[in-house]
Amino acid sequence: MDTFQETIFKLKKYWADRGCVINEPYDTEVGAGTMAPETFLRVLGAKQYKVAYVQPSRRPADGRYGDNPNRLYKHQQLQVILKPTPADVIDQYLGSLEAIGIDLSKHDLKLEEDNWESPTLGAWGIGWQVMLDGMEITQFTYFQQCGGVDLHHVPAEITYGLERIVSFLQGKESVYDIEWAPGFTYRDVRYFDELQQSVYNFEVADVPRLWRLLDEYEAEAQRLVDGYRVEGLAGADKRRYPLLSAYDNVLKCSNLFNLLDARGAISVTERVGVIARVRKLAVGVAQAFLDQEQYREVA
């Protein structure tokens, strides 16, 4: 029986063998692997790309103080982007499940309709949730739009829920009982992260300060987006223009929004407004980043 990390190694190796760049997690908080620049920005434009990375993803409202066997504040997603999508993409995906020891002739696998949409990212796609013996183990999405832009190549996004898959493989009732590495459980590695972050997210986070931070990060992101649009900016200046930094600030906004939401500080009415603020920034960065492609190509 493979450990958590061994399963990750195998999946990374599997996708590396199929031509993917194996990247490391992004270092700013994200709510999903989709939000990491390796997905959100790489899917834009005509340049082909293949990448796989594990992305710890923070969902403050899903925290349960480390008490719930299946719900986590932070879970690990293995994110694969194949741009454009190869014709045998589903076979490749099924092969990856076999590579980590799932005999698909003995298990019930179904692809059930599940379209994905992220209003905050101006992004949507069409796809499935992959069900294995009744458990959702993967989100499979053909991206169609990102940052409000129709995508040049349609990427396949394959998002594996690693805790679910490994607790399935190891037959554990609780993710905390997963063997992460020989002699170390998931609990050993992550329990206090779940407990303390839940305390912070639900009880301690300073709501007025979080709102101020949101305003600050928003202002910085907006300043950078606006700066790219200034008339007369030379090509060479555009090439070095820090849109990636602008995007980091958007990610900060998104995480602050999630924190405020977990604190119950956002009413239903305000919610729509804050989502629109973040969306405006994300779309602004995406469109500028797409424009910047022509300058990036120049050596």
Next chain:
Amino acid sequence: MLPFLLEIGTEEIPDWMIPSALEFLRSKFPGENVRVDGTGRRLVVRADVPARSADREELVTGPSVSVPAKALEGFCAKQGVTAADLAVIDTPKGKYWSFTRQIPGRNAADTLREAIPALIMSIPWPKTMYWPSIGGPKFIRPIRWIVALLGAEIVPFECAGVTSGNTTLGHRRLGARGPLPVTVDNYEQVLRDNFVIVSAAERRAKIETEVAAVAAAKGLQAKPDAKLLEVLTYITEYPTAILGTFDASYLTLPSEVLVTVMRHHQKYFSVETAAGELAPHFIAIMNIPADPEGHVVNGNERVLRARFNDARFFYDVDQKRPLSERVEDLSHVTFQAKVGNYLEKTARVAALAGELGGPDAEAAGHLCKADLTTEMVKEFTDLQGLVGGLYARAQGVTRPVAQAIYEHYKPLSMEDTIPSTAPGQALSVADKVDTLRTCFAVGMIPSGSKDPFALRRAAQGVVKILAEGSLTVTLDELCAGDAKLTAFFRERVEYYCREVRGFAYDEVAAVLAAGYGNLPDALARLDAVKAVRPTADFEPLAAAFKRIKNILKQAGELPAGVPDAALYTEPEAALAAITEATDVATGTYPERLARVALVRPAVDAFFDKILVNDPDPMVRENRLRLLTLLINKFSAIADFSEIVTN
């Protein structure tokens, strides 16, 4: 005739879209004896196609014989004929050159090769995707292979980047991997050997039989669920039923919650004892033929355990604050941005429910939206209302009040039943009418296919409750003089009378023209009209009424006044007398209509002997007044002039 086979091989198409896509292919496919079938991964068309269409002739008309020779030469050159081929024909416009062109029949292979790609790409889907790049084909999911065979031959074409051929693919992970050559004859068998049952009917029957069998093996029965059966039929290629078990301790949770988790989240059939009580089992449908090592059962049981644990967690957390304390939280829940929040709505609904149904309805109105703040409803939104009712009962609210909350979203469709109690009916009507009133007040009125707040469904629910329930309030009272709302309800009433109750279009028009503010009354009148319609006097009388209506319409508006008996001739006097004497106000509606029918001889005699448009304006006006009196008196039950007569 040649047998034809088309298989469009795709990635998994959403189950609910497959039947309509197949029906589209069936209706559009150019062939005979067209049969369609499919799974999520293949849309299949089989038909008989004539090998070659018949030769035919076409008469081509050229220029008039009067045109210059130059123009005639041009025509010949364009058509590829010589002057010797031409003949002169007579047309209504004069003499023209013409010739007969022989059009040879075409091979079916050629016709199909051209027609099929366009047919495939014209299947209407609710939502499409493009791939692999912008400008690429648009379809519901990527097309990965196409089988197109006419007799023994491949019909060659390209569609969505795929070249047609004679190879299919079997089950994703069972049987042979890679392309499988097929013929028209062995297609289904080859797929069956590779764990695909092409026939939806066969898959559906297999699921039904096995579900019944695995339940019976435990002395239990599966809860019938036609919708779930349909979903499972189209998300599997080789369905097999298995029975799983959960810990009986979860049965302390409301069975509605358990069933929702099983049905909506896990697509399981729930299982009941002979007495109709939920049993601690479920039936899952796998897409493989067997589970000898129990992997699939174990996996599903594990998932369900986690889901039930979540539900138990939500239930326990929710009980820490009773509904009564949650009501004030509704000020933070938006009902509709332009209209306000749910606390405001609660106050309005409670007041209206109280007016319609008394104190229990009002008490239920105060609590009915509080469940929107519970974890359970946030997780299982379909259970709103039900959760409120269950929690209210658990928190000591009286049974009638809890029951009214429980049922206040009913009826969810025209097939659904209305709330079973009077307070429940009052609350349901109050909730829906409030939604309609507030939305109409800010101009959010459905138009065409746009109805984002499901106002039609709300109005339809009100109509059904008023028609079938015990409330005494009338539609007129509920509309409170809002003309737009009244007109909106009229469409719903028509729909209900026609589609739900099966009354004829003209009967509905006739009865509603006499008013529909009181729905049970309108329905009683409809029943009566339908009952007397086949009787001998009815349709002739209806025809006469139509004639009267037309006469009055042409006459325009009359000065006020009553007919003067002194001006009557004999037939008028007779008609006036019977009109006066006929009792249309007492007895049952069929009795009243039977009396109205007796007026027919007098009406016939009037029209036989009298010319309404008398040269003397006084006489003419008097006759029009008499007809007005008659129409007004006899149209209180139905406007018979709306009845379509032969």
